[in-house]
Amino acid sequence: MKKKMNIAIVGLGNIGSYFFNYLKNNKNALFSKTNTTPNILYISAKSLNKKRKFKIPKKLWLKNFFLAAKIKEVDIIVELIGGAEGAAKKLVFEALKNKKHVITANKALVAKYGDQLAKIAEKNKVNFEFEAAVCGGIPIIRSIKEGLIANNIGKIYGILNGTSNYILSSMDKDNLEYKEALLKAQKLGYAETNPSSDLNGDDVASKLKILAALSFNSFINNKSILIEGIKNIDRTDIHNANQLGYKIKLVGIAESNNNKIIQRVHPSLIKEKSYIAKINGVLNAVIAESKPAGQTVLQGEGAGPGPTTSSLISDLCSVLRGNIKFPFVISDKKRKIYSFENINNKKFSVYLRIDVKDKHGILSDITKVMAKNKVSIKRLIQNPTANKKNASIIIITHQAKSSSLARVLYILKNKKYVLSSPKLIRIEDI
């Protein structure tokens, strides 16, 4: 084992800056935990002149960061540029090809090119580590790859995005409309100026795809995944859910049934007494159901420079200690090719909200459409709207096939008495 390893840090935004300063100040502590000194050889970023909270030591600055992948002395590259394409992609591919260990927080890159990158890392016997790419400070990847390595994981799910969870919690707790809650989140630094990937489900999808591949020993599947965000949830839905004993949460769920895997990201109604319903604010939580360990829950802070640095350092120590692992638990040659299914055949109990003109015979027509399509009603509430000319019909259905539910939605949408697109939110018993 080398007594010193040379590190190049590329990307000096919030995360990169925090990581660099942490590492600089904790070199000795990490040596006494790993028996190897983490030596910062280079730092680099797209621009030297960007305003930063700390002074960049000139002797560490590497002008062209692509060189980090080529310079012989560099052992480890920490990629904190971000983005699935462009500079990050080029740097990470070249680094692994040149037998450098790579540590990254880049979930978009790992979700898109993780399989190819893992193959190169395995061939070259170097580490490709990405604990920081999923759920900030929660050691979920290490737990799946090491702590739960004995297990057959059948289902992995949770609240994987702090921004959207903060907005939903805030709409509920502070009685805010979606836009108000988003503004508040932005003010507090919990949402970015362009928060679209946090809100449309893409961020959760990237994390879920990585977790699914790790959990099921499969390759990453980018195609078969349902992705719905939280943009259509309004205050009325939150109120309705409360009235019915539920909370609305954006969840990511990957489950394996008879070797068929379903991946989905969508808002869900969850019983208010359940554990998941109580995860509020920017917290993240991941639950793995597995054999023989049973149910394991990990909860913690999902974002921010501190928690992310905690994960980056855990990856770094794994590399320093010489703990070479297959990036996705299992050798590339043994990763499984499962069929990933869409949700058409999956049955759900759902919340339907149909805003209608308050006229005679409408309820009878709606229930007829449902009966014809084999969607049966478990509970129904009709609320008049404020002006009393319209009404909101809330239906909780029994379990029904996704395709049948979609048909009901399509038919109702085209009825003249329906005011706006009917809403469907799945109910999850988790």
Next chain:
Amino acid sequence: MKKKMNIAIVGLGNIGSYFFNYLKNNKNALFSKTNTTPNILYISAKSLNKKRKFKIPKKLWLKNFFLAAKIKEVDIIVELIGGAEGAAKKLVFEALKNKKHVITANKALVAKYGDQLAKIAEKNKVNFEFEAAVCGGIPIIRSIKEGLIANNIGKIYGILNGTSNYILSSMDKDNLEYKEALLKAQKLGYAETNPSSDLNGDDVASKLKILAALSFNSFINNKSILIEGIKNIDRTDIHNANQLGYKIKLVGIAESNNNKIIQRVHPSLIKEKSYIAKINGVLNAVIAESKPAGQTVLQGEGAGPGPTTSSLISDLCSVLRGNIKFPFVISDKKRKIYSFENINNKKFSVYLRIDVKDKHGILSDITKVMAKNKVSIKRLIQNPTANKKNASIIIITHQAKSSSLARVLYILKNKKYVLSSPKLIRIEDI
């Protein structure tokens, strides 16, 4: 790295039997995750003839299990005998001295001799792994040693014993007396025939001492630790707690303040809305408060052959992969010598229950005793007992020094109007 490692499993009770069969059936799967074959060379136990659910293959049986520590071909010994002294101690010491890797589920042994054993393991560059010793299937040790390695942990606490948690939950939910709940737990296999170490706090204490040493990079401290069990909690206390908005839980808490560490195990009143209050039944939960990751929660099944095997296999894979670590995170030479304090100077808000003869002037006397000893009252409830001749006085105090509270308790105990020893249960804001 060796392509095959030879394993001797010693101890074939519930855990050992499950572990042996799991390993036998998952040899290939583990090879494809670690690149090394886990080969069972020997199995052994105190007696060959004990009734077991499986047939022991004769060619694997090692008559004298102490030989496992001597036989050259053995690379890894999995010790599942149990107990801090005797055979387990002798076997583990000899194995590490002879440069065998050791994996154990033996919390009593690790809590008592962990420091000495770790020193030998470090000197001989072998692994000494004990994930299974703390909280069954929850990968808490691996998370502290690897996932959270970057962190400065200031406080670690939780529900670390499933048996006592099941009994307290059951007393509450099913309205049972302590003895009834214990009988039920024994019937369901959640409590052993001799459950004393689960109920008197010793089991939690062993786990807490291990977690504290790992979290604070200190040596294990067996002396300064407060240990109280749940035997004195009765149904009335549970009812009183509910009335006041609390649940009673047996918690283990280790915290570091200005480099002074306090370790304590005791029943606590915890706000019913808090996360910890909702951990019911045999579940375990551990919470670490650290920098920079923030608060991390791990929850899962704390006992049983399946979850314990999950942890043993995670240790095994770490060894198979050649991931040599310092057993207590940090090199023996760098482990810190903190002062471990008792709780005398620590302030607590507590629940006091004083069962008294219902006579004039008693309340005035009790409050006088408290005022004199600087314990002030936040809330007071006086309930008549069923026969109305006696009364139960419940007091919630403001924060007061432990020593003052102890003095109040001592004085009240000797008052003629006090029927039985007054009860003190600390209130924890966790």
